[in-house]
Amino acid sequence: MSEEVEDVLKGLTLKVYRYVLKQGRPVGTREVQRGLGLSSPSLAVYHFTKLEDAGLLRRDRGDYVVDKVFLRSVVRLSHMLIPRYFFYSIFFISAFILELLVFRPETLTSGYFFSVVVIFASALTFCYETAKTWLKGSI
Template identity: 45%
Template sequence: MNESKEFKLESELKGTTFKVYWHLFKAGQPVGVRETQRALGLSSPSVALHHLEKLRRLRLLTKDAYGRYSVKEDVKVGALRSFLKFGRFMLPRYLFYAIFFSSTTALYLIQAFLASKTPGFMALTLGFSASVIFWYETIKVWKEKLF
């Protein structure tokens, strides 16, 4: 994606438009105007239609013969950059680093105690520090999510 298109998407994909995109992104299947309006608690179907058409003009959605919309292109702009999609779940990118460093540090401690050795201070300091930092970032990103 070139820079000008990314900038345009960043400026257009905000507020209710972002929520509508997010709803369709999570749905993973075609969704109608009425369904979108009800799911997001929008005031009327015309508001949902406005945002769906706006996303279609941005070439992020496609419309089928039945008038249902589906995500055409996964976009990583704004808040979506910090998340990875696994099936229907969106997980913070930092979660995987947090799990990796936490489990590596825990395994190191277990291995050291089973071998009756004193764990290295530097290894523990680095492992715990990395774990704390990545868990902090994971929680921060999760709390700031817009969806």
């Protein structure tokens, strides 16, 4: 991601960009104002202009559409933006459950204990990163 784009995608401008990206269709100024609870349409226009100057949005018959997707840490499914960490979390949680239920030996060994601890730590780390990304709103 270029420095210019990183500088632009912060705060309310990031929220406007995410809103337009989630809609998946051309979005007008008033729609963004109402959708994000902005104080005036001119505030939405200001953020649209910043995003347009950075090359992230373009005008299409008076409305704005996403020109480039620069959120590399997310996957877009329909109208949802899901952090990539979410999929790693699901993988490690599944591996942890499989390790406990399917691959459990009759006698517990240090190798088995080590693998359970490593898988659990990995699952916990990715769950934490997923929650942090979702709650912080950096997607």
